Amino acid sequence: MLRKSSTVITTGKDAEANGPLIALLYSRRDGVDVAVIPARFVNAQRNAQDGAVRRWRRGIRGRRFHASSARSAACGDGAADDNRKSCLTAMTHAGSRLLDNSVFTPERLTMHDDVRSYLLDLQTRILGALETADGKPFLRDAWTRPAGGPLEGDGATSLIEEGRLFERGGCNFSHVRGKKLPPSATQHRPELAGAPFEAMGVSLVLHPRNPYVPTVHMNVRMLVAKPAGKPEAAWFGGGMDLTPYYGFEDDAAHFHRTCKAALDPLDPGYYPRFKTWCDDYFFLKHRSEPRGIGGVFFDDFAEGGFERGFALMRATGDAFLHAYLPIVERRRALPYGETERDFQAYRRGRYVEFNLVWDRGTLFGLQSGGRTESILMSMPPIVKWRYDWHPAPGTPEARLYEVFLKPRDWAAAA
């Protein structure tokens, strides 16, 4: 039984009692099932120690919510295919906001919903591992944007603040539809500017507390433009990059080699190409300075059609934990003091500058009326600016600039 789609329900009696609900649509050979669960539980770790989650999960096993009780729909096992429409109608009547019923047509299920399912699962897997590493659960915040606004859709923001390992960070899923593709999304495809569009992705930024643990960013996304009277155009983007405060050659090499190992099976040309692209993209033009030690970055990727792009998305997303977590484990126990914290806060200013001035994804989100608090989970928790500061020569702080903030073939480093 494959989960094909989910939608967020924010109104109705059960939503009032439990917070936003997520209606999960499962396809079966003989029809569809709909299960409705509180959004705060949907991404919870399977082995969560939280007794409330375990009890709730036990409670719903083998049970389905009924429209009458949940003020949303539930279709029992074996519902005939014809039942699907009435399920959805029932859910709508029950107060849920089905934002775009067309997403449930069989054609759409085969393509976009595979991507959606992959992304939701990726988010769940990453969050599970990060929560294990940190020890503190992420805050789950499911949201929905009703139909009719400039941007409609749903998402699940997952955020940690003041964790043991992560001072601030998030791993967000979002799936939005808009009437006009903003300019930041189409700089290489001007002919599609202003077309209706659909975008979905997982985006992650983690700002660890220990200055010896690098900040990391990962993102995978699919954009579909739907120009009037023309065929849909789908393309993929994504990548991951590492931003150390105190660099370690071993960490940089490990991060890059993991990226390379993930992409080589698809095409040995991808890593060198996307590594260079990453160096070029994560570059603060106003300071002539790279953001960090890079990684891989690709955008506007439509070569080889949907299947190829989706494979590239999966290779990138699936490699993230392998690329980052070993570095975290190696550095998280290193002792640090106020000097290191201060330098970290200063360098985080560069992160803010890049994301707010140059980052296409951030601008796309803010320009298109995206959810600000989810987009700006990338902002660090504490940031400092000071005038024309430079590290003293010979210090560990100077070494960041001299050794690490220079593009280098890290995967080949000895």
Next chain:
Amino acid sequence: MLRKSSTVITTGKDAEANGPLIALLYSRRDGVDVAVIPARFVNAQRNAQDGAVRRWRRGIRGRRFHASSARSAACGDGAADDNRKSCLTAMTHAGSRLLDNSVFTPERLTMHDDVRSYLLDLQTRILGALETADGKPFLRDAWTRPAGGPLEGDGATSLIEEGRLFERGGCNFSHVRGKKLPPSATQHRPELAGAPFEAMGVSLVLHPRNPYVPTVHMNVRMLVAKPAGKPEAAWFGGGMDLTPYYGFEDDAAHFHRTCKAALDPLDPGYYPRFKTWCDDYFFLKHRSEPRGIGGVFFDDFAEGGFERGFALMRATGDAFLHAYLPIVERRRALPYGETERDFQAYRRGRYVEFNLVWDRGTLFGLQSGGRTESILMSMPPIVKWRYDWHPAPGTPEARLYEVFLKPRDWAAAA
């Protein structure tokens, strides 16, 4: 004797000994004078308590540097008009970087150099008053961008960090020429995009340490586009706006009334028009939230020609100290604690977001290759972000949102 122009000298023996020098060109009925003084003194308060400055000022009174001693030019009193060219030639030979000799032609002296003189004097007056208020001198950093780069010109950055009153702030003068007017400067004049241009202005941002003292911004600027084969087009921009953390109705009314009183003599229609423009401009679209309580803002102003625009610039610039300092004096001694500091750091995040995402001046500077450290003096010293935070109802923090972050006719407030 009217000061007509100045240029920054960074090379030569005297510059090595004294740091950057400023060559001041004075016009006289019977010719020009050139005086060369260390840049760190040029903006010093007239009544500065610093003995070194006073002694230095006494030392130069009635004396002129000679090209042979200063490795730059000095023309004695009564130099004939024809001498001017040889003065400038001597200065150039002496190692100064005259970035654009054409600025010294008689036509240019009558217009652009009056603006330049006004702006340098405005910066001097403002810095004098701010230093008196703070007790700590501002750091002076004169800079020059040599001819041939994407942006050439000179400027004087004046910055304070860790002052008694101001935690971080600056008051900068800059005068740059570029080959291509960037898009951010010409959104209302697309026909001028890409034309050579000249821009000069004074820009100020002050982030006080005490959260009861509001952050303030003031800017006045002139832009001249020089499209090939067409007449020059000059326009003016500027304004000032206040960003409180804990609002006071009295302060907001005083600030707005001072702006109104400054502009009413020019045209009673200016204040209401520029007040509304300010509310519209300093607005965080991605949060549907004003930056602060506003003030006045105008841009692309060319009505009534150069004289009118220059008068508006002067009215705005001259009103700043009257608008801001009384507020500082009323609030600077109020006791505060960690709660207030924390809220201030959180709200400063909005300032960063506005300036880096939406502010045309910041984008103009960063896009056109301006001096990053001078432009980003607007960044607060310590900033915090946290997820989806809202003040508890009934708190002083909530009052900021309820009472002050709503456009209102403050000049008319009871």
